[in-house]
Amino acid sequence: MRSLPSYPARFPLLLVLVWAIFVLPSVVLASGTPDHDASANSHPSYAGGPPQLEKAKGESCIRETEWMRRNHMDFLKHRRAETVRQGVRIRSESLLKCAECHQSHEKFCDQCHGYVSASPDCFECHVYPK
Amino acid sequence: MLSQFSAIEGRSFGYWKLVIFLGVLALMGLGAFVAVEINGHGITGMNNKIAWGIPHVFAISLLVMASGALNVGSMSTVFAVKQFKQFGRFSAFLAIALLIGGLAVLMLDLGRPDRLLLTVMHMNFRSMFTLNVFLYSGFILLCFLYLWSMFEYQQFTKVIGSAAFLWRVILTTGTGSIFGVIHAREVFHSAITAPTFVAISLSSGTAISILLLVTTFKRTNRVLEDKVVFGLRNAFIFFTFLVAYLLVVEKFTRYYSPAFYDVQSWILTGPYAWLYLFGVWGATIIIPLAVLFNPKFGNSIGGVMVASFSSIIGTFAFVAHLLLAGQSYPLKMFPGYEVSSAFLDGQVATYTPALIEFVLGFGGIGIAGVIYLLGIKFFRMIPNEAVAPEGYELPWNP
Amino acid sequence: MTMDRRTVLGLGGVAAAGVALAPGLTLIAAPPPDKSEASGDQRWAMLIDVTKCESNCTACTRACRQENNVPLFGDPTRDIHWIRKLEIRDKDHRRPSVSLPVLCNHCENPPCAHVCPTEATFIRKDGIVLVDKHRCIGCRYCMLACPYKARSLVYHKTEFPEGGNPNVPIRAKGVVEKCTFCVHLVDDGKQPACVQACGHAGHKAMIFGDLNDPKSEIAMRIREVKTQTIREDLGLKPHVHYQGL
Numbered sequence: 064m065r066s067l068p069s070y071p072a073r074f075p076l077l078l079v080l081v082w083a084i085f086v087l088p089s090v091v092l093a094s095g096t097p098d099h100d101a102s103a104n105s106h107p108s109y110a111g112g113p114p115q116l117e118k119a120k121g122e123s124c125i126r127e128t129e130w131m132r133r134n135h136m137d138f139l140k141h142r143r144a145e146t147v148r149q150g151v152r153i154r155s156e157s158l159l160k161c162a163e164c165h166q167s168h169e170k171f172c173d174q175c176h177g178y179v180s181a182s183p184d185c186f187e188c189h190v191y192p193k
Numbered sequence: 194m195l196s197q198f199s200a201i202e203g204r205s206f207g208y209w210k211l212v213i214f215l216g217v218l219a220l221m222g223l224g225a226f227v228a229v230e231i232n233g234h235g236i237t238g239m240n241n242k243i244a245w246g247i248p249h250v251f252a253i254s255l256l257v258m259a260s261g262a263l264n265v266g267s268m269s270t271v272f273a274v275k276q277f278k279q280f281g282r283f284s285a286f287l288a289i290a291l292l293i294g295g296l297a298v299l300m301l302d303l304g305r306p307d308r309l310l311l312t313v314m315h316m317n318f319r320s321m322f323t324l325n326v327f328l329y330s331g332f333i334l335l336c337f338l339y340l341w342s343m344f345e346y347q348q349f350t351k352v353i354g355s356a357a358f359l360w361r362v363i364l365t366t367g368t369g370s371i372f373g374v375i376h377a378r379e380v381f382h383s384a385i386t387a388p389t390f391v392a393i394s395l396s397s398g399t400a401i402s403i404l405l406l407v408t409t410f411k412r413t414n415r416v417l418e419d420k421v422v423f424g425l426r427n428a429f430i431f432f433t434f435l436v437a438y439l440l441v442v443e444k445f446t447r448y449y450s451p452a453f454y455d456v457q458s459w460i461l462t463g464p465y466a467w468l469y470l471f472g473v474w475g476a477t478i479i480i481p482l483a484v485l486f487n488p489k490f491g492n493s494i495g496g497v498m499v500a501s502f503s504s505i506i507g508t509f510a511f512v513a514h515l516l517l518a519g520q521s522y523p524l525k526m527f528p529g530y531e532v533s534s535a536f537l538d539g540q541v542a543t544y545t546p547a548l549i550e551f552v553l554g555f556g557g558i559g560i561a562g563v564i565y566l567l568g569i570k571f572f573r574m575i576p577n578e579a580v581a582p583e584g585y586e587l588p589w590n591p
Numbered sequence: 592m593t594m595d596r597r598t599v600l601g602l603g604g605v606a607a608a609g610v611a612l613a614p615g616l617t618l619i620a621a622p623p624p625d626k627s628e629a630s631g632d633q634r635w636a637m638l639i640d641v642t643k644c645e646s647n648c649t650a651c652t653r654a655c656r657q658e659n660n661v662p663l664f665g666d667p668t669r670d671i672h673w674i675r676k677l678e679i680r681d682k683d684h685r686r687p688s689v690s691l692p693v694l695c696n697h698c699e700n701p702p703c704a705h706v707c708p709t710e711a712t713f714i715r716k717d718g719i720v721l722v723d724k725h726r727c728i729g730c731r732y733c734m735l736a737c738p739y740k741a742r743s744l745v746y747h748k749t750e751f752p753e754g755g756n757p758n759v760p761i762r763a764k765g766v767v768e769k770c771t772f773c774v775h776l777v778d779d780g781k782q783p784a785c786v787q788a789c790g791h792a793g794h795k796a797m798i799f800g801d802l803n804d805p806k807s808e809i810a811m812r813i814r815e816v817k818t819q820t821i822r823e824d825l826g827l828k829p830h831v832h833y834q835g836l
Contacts (some may be wrong), residue, residue, distance in 0.1 A: 148713060149716070153625060154623065187763040305766060520735065530682070
């Protein structure tokens with residue numbers, strides 16, 4: 064026999080290996096669309112030089128601009144659970160309404176997301192009216 | 194009696210060739226997964242009537258064999274068959290490897306694998322799937338503990354081994370119940386579906402243990418006494434009879450009731466009849482028994498290998514038949530009426546598997562194979578020599 | 592299925608006078624309030640009078656595709672059908688064939704929701720069975736469990752159709768979907784698209800309403816005439832009732 068480290072030492076190694084095969088890919092994959100309500104401050108901000116965003120129509124956003132900047136993801140996901148699962152509809156604040164002022168998601172949402180490298184897949188399904 | 198264990202050398206060209214071959218299979222499986230991810234399930238052969246296809250056949254067959262692979266260990270730990278004690282490590286480890294291979298296929302075939310974490314964040318405990326998540330992870334954990342105790346803490350082996358045995362019965366019942374509880378499908382829905390899964394896991398698990406033990410010992414030039422293999426063979430014969438018994442009881446009960454004439458005669462004459470007759474009956478039952486009851490082949494290692502291999506093919510056929518026939522048989526929405534529609538209601542569904550589904554399925558076999566090969570290289574899984582206890586005589590030979 | 596056809600016609604004629612108004616009424620109602628919520632006091636259901644359903648009429652299925660942007664891929668085994676027309680005929684061909692639409696039955700005990708591992712399929716408080724497309728992992732177990740074949744997986748990428756309805760999201764591949772009873776319309780106090788279309792086509796074979804409201808058209812009809820559901824033997828308590836089957 065070769066002088067390899069004895070077997071018990073390798074057991075945790077194998078455990079980690081198996082765990083890695085399963086859990087890591089799923090974490091990596093799932094990070095694309097987590098469904099959790101993370102606290103607002105856990106999101107990266109774009110403090111160091113924001114990208115150029117298209118000017119929004121209208122006076123102000125549905126909440127304060129600063130609040131929206133930080134919380135729109137959680138806001139949207141919270142609303143989405145409420146609307147789809149509880150049937151609560153707040154028509155003036157639906158996802159469709161965003162488009163009335165932020166007229167192009169390419170020039171608004173995507174600009175910013177590209178900058179912070181987030182890629183929500185919402186508009187694969189949701190229509191963004193022009 | 195117990196010989197020393199050692200890791201295999203694993204430096205030969207043949208060994209690495211095998212690792213690389215299986216590794217390529219696994220990578221091709223991952224490639225198939227990526228292709229399906231990018232293009233959607235449109236590139237597979239599945240459709241809205243056959244929603245579960247070849248990947249699920251591979252996945253579920255591997256899961257069934259995984260729980261069966263624990264047999265050899267359970268026979269020694271729970272049923273005190275001494276000469277199998279030396280295979281305990283092999284058995285528990287093989288179970289883990291096969292389970293991981295099967296689970297990988299199951300997960301890689303999801304429509305939205307990126308949302309996998311949702312399965313642990315929102316659980317519906319009424320779903321057989323959710324229960325199986327616990328059963329599978331618990332099984333892996335128990336097998337690890339079992340293995341560890343066999344290496345380090347022999348005093349716990351009995352307890353953990355018994356727990357693992359109990360767990361694997363529940364686990365296979367859970368796997369079978371994925372189908373058994375579905376009332377809408379006449380081919381699946383039966384209280385006996387789950388027990389049949391248990392039986393077939395016993396036979397196929399023993400079969401794959403025989404195949405791998407014989408090849409591993411041969412390729413590493415270790416001694417494996419024929420008597421030990423024939424002991425496994427006897428168990429295998431018994432398990433095969435068990436499968437046959439459950440299949441017969443199921444058919445008998447169904448045929449007794451006129452309500453099932455339609456579906457049952459469809460099974461025997463419809464487009465999947467070949468799978469049922471040649472696959473389920475031929476490969477799982479008839480070929481193994483015919484070979485093993487032949488005094489010449491039954492008492493040769495080659496014959497036992499052929500029978501085992503046939504049984505494994507039969508297990509795939511069993512799962513494939515259940516899944517494909519079960520889904521393609523038209524749903525009886527209006528009993529006694531002919532139904533037609535733009536959605537092909539009332540017709541037997543057609544399904545042509547795409548190559549990519551097989552690639553994905555073989556990927557699972559590749560993953561299980563690589564884990565097994567690396568495992569026996571890096572850990573002391575396999576005994577240096579496997580002999581029966583002195584004075585041991587097989588109670589029975591064909 | 593043993594109901595005498597003439598009695599059905601007679602009853603249907605009386606009831607038809609009432610149905611005629613229902614869809615029209617809701618269309619001219621005031622715009623919905625800004626905030627609304629589904630209520631557990633309601634139990635939405637549908638009643639389909641098979642005797643009034645015409646064999647070559649596809650108004651309901653076309654309206655459904657239009658309202659919900661449901662595409663056709665040109666592959667009958669993979670096309671998405673939220674509602675489909677069925678022709679049923681007794682095996683000896685003694686009676687004429689019967690035409691009827693089949694859609695998600697919005698069961699009270701939905702097997703699809705029972706088997707869903709992530710609770711993506713759920714029953715809303717008002718009895719509508721929905722797929723939360725944000726949560727569906729595409730395992731397709733529900734498609735095996737549904738006895739009505741009401742569910743489809745999205746096999747191909749889809750585009751927003753020319754002249755489509757922006758109020759209903761389109762679809763991403765790998766997610767299972769089905770009829771929603773046009774929940775977005777119901778929440779606005781309107782009728783599902785198929786029911787409206789059936790009315791406009793002049794058949795008025797479908798009515799939709801709240802079973803818990805004893806004065807509603809549907810509750811009265813179900814009290815008065817014999818109705819059936821498909822596969823009653825499974826104990827699912829579907830909310831799509833059929834009259835004259």
